[in-house]
Amino acid sequence: MGFLHWVEGGWPALQNFGWLVVLIGVMILIHEFGHFLMARFFDVRVETFSFGFGPRLLGFRRGDTDYRVSALFFLGGYVKMAGEQPGDENADDPRSFMAKPRWQRLAIAFAGPAMNIVLAVSLMTGLFMVRFQRPPQPAKEGMIGQVIAGSAAAKAGIHEGDQIVRIDDKANPTWDDIFMKEIASANHPLAVVIERSGKLIYTTVTPELEKHNGIGVAGWAEQTQIEIANVAQGMPAEKAGLKTGDIVVSLNGQPIRSGFKLREIIRRSEGRPVDVEVLREGRQIRVSIAPVLAKDPTDGQSYWMVGVGPRPLTITTSLALPEAFRESIRQNLKGGTLIFQFLAGIVERKLSPKSIDGPIRIAQLSGEAAREGPAAFIGLMCVVSLNLAIFNLLPIPVLDGGMIFLLLVEMFIRRDLSLQVKETVLKLGFVFLMMIVVFVLYNDLSKMAG
Numbered sequence: 001m002g003f004l005h006w007v008e009g010g011w012p013a014l015q016n017f018g019w020l021v022v023l024i025g026v027m028i029l030i031h032e033f034g035h036f037l038m039a040r041f042f043d044v045r046v047e048t049f050s051f052g053f054g055p056r057l058l059g060f061r062r063g064d065t066d067y068r069v070s071a072l073f074f075l076g077g078y079v080k081m082a083g084e085q086p087g088d089e090n091a092d093d094p095r096s097f098m099a100k101p102r103w104q105r106l107a108i109a110f111a112g113p114a115m116n117i118v119l120a121v122s123l124m125t126g127l128f129m130v131r132f133q134r135p136p137q138p139a140k141e142g143m144i145g146q147v148i149a150g151s152a153a154a155k156a157g158i159h160e161g162d163q164i165v166r167i168d169d170k171a172n173p174t175w176d177d178i179f180m181k182e183i184a185s186a187n188h189p190l191a192v193v194i195e196r197s198g199k200l201i202y203t204t205v206t207p208e209l210e211k212h213n214g215i216g217v218a219g220w221a222e223q224t225q226i227e228i229a230n231v232a233q234g235m236p237a238e239k240a241g242l243k244t245g246d247i248v249v250s251l252n253g254q255p256i257r258s259g260f261k262l263r264e265i266i267r268r269s270e271g272r273p274v275d276v277e278v279l280r281e282g283r284q285i286r287v288s289i290a291p292v293l294a295k296d297p298t299d300g301q302s303y304w305m306v307g308v309g310p311r312p313l314t315i316t317t318s319l320a321l322p323e324a325f326r327e328s329i330r331q332n333l334k335g336g337t338l339i340f341q342f343l344a345g346i347v348e349r350k351l352s353p354k355s356i357d358g359p360i361r362i363a364q365l366s367g368e369a370a371r372e373g374p375a376a377f378i379g380l381m382c383v384v385s386l387n388l389a390i391f392n393l394l395p396i397p398v399l400d401g402g403m404i405f406l407l408l409v410e411m412f413i414r415r416d417l418s419l420q421v422k423e424t425v426l427k428l429g430f431v432f433l434m435m436i437v438v439f440v441l442y443n444d445l446s447k448m449a450g
Contacts, residue, residue, distance in 0.1 A: 151219020
């Protein structure tokens with residue numbers, strides 16, 4: 001029985017690992033292909049194009065280059081150019097990396113992250129041409145659909161139905177603006193102006209640190225229509241006839257304008273039947289559902305549930321190529337801005353480093369997205385590709401951004417840094433990078449244990 005239990009529990013983990021290899025494999029191949037193409041364009045001799053690290057498993061040689069798959073294929077990959085590292089014996093080769101002008105070396109270093117950005121924009125453009133999801137245009141931005149009792153928002157005197165007209169330095173914020181301010185301000189007060197019945201009310205909200213994910217939580221939610229994203233097999237909602245795509249109108253006569261409120265009413269039911277009203281293809285349907293006590297996989301705790309996954313209502317359509325490309329650029333610019341705000345929040349200690357996801361968590365997300373469907377997996381690939389590009393551009397030695405930074409320093413001082421300085425910087429960068437790897441792995445494991 002113990003072995004069978006391990007197999008049943010281990011199979012999704014193996015699936016997750018497999019999808020992580022696919023996800024990271026595409027990212028790395030595209031990234032390294034960018035370096036490779038630019039190196040070849042400037043006639044730099046490429047000695048190795050490797051998918052993975054460690055001992056060579058298989059491959060072939062064409063021209064000067066050994067194209068190989070290495071043993072640790074799930075850790076990434078690399079392109080090795082002649083004379084690339086300080087002190088290489090091929091540094092005097094006219095086709096070596098170090099023999100090329102600094103601007104060409106800078107272009108080669110930047111080409112990898114640039115290809116990841118191109119991949120993110122291209123994939124998202126293609127996705128939007130097939131399936132573009134957007135929320136209905138709200139009548140008013142910043143409307144609050146739920147305030148959790150005892151939360152930071154509740155303590156600040158904010159009510160359901162209030163409109164946030166300013167948060168910190170942002171006037172007329174969208175819920176994307178509000179969400180980013182919220183998660184990046186754990187234990188830091190935010191000046192908030194709300195409008196209630198035509199009157200402006202000034203207050204301060206101090207998001208609380210959500211220890212599991214390391215982000216700030218204010219305890220409010222956007223006012224929106226809620227639809228059922230999924231219905232769990234064998235649970236009361238399925239037996240009552242609820243279906244994916246149903247729009248939840250009310251529970252026990254209370255209007256539902258947020259997923260938080262839906263879960264809150266059900267969890268507080270203590271197993272008593274809940275009167276549910278949904279809208280399906282223009283028809284109103286009313287059913288009574290008795291919740292059951294079940295374990296929530298996200299935190300391992302048991303709650304009263306009916307077996308539905310709520311999500312904000314979205315409109316699904318498709319876009320023409322020009323419009324899809326513009327929307328992809330907009331979304332990627334927005335995503336890049338959020339990443340930098342996220343990093344700034346960690347540096348300013350408004351966000352906990354625990355909010356960083358590592359390879360184990362990305363593997364879980366990869367498996368979940370793959371099981372949800374191609375659109376979800378491609379969407380995750382876009383996010384990871386953009387994150388990889390930005391991470392690689394950080395001025396950390398060993399990464400592309402570190403090389404770009406050193407080249408910019410040399411271009412500014414108009415001379416090469418000494419070999420000793422470069423070697424020291426690379427060693428420190430490698431140690432720092434290994435510390436990051438160890439931290440994110442520990443972070444992932446502690447989240448799973450907690």
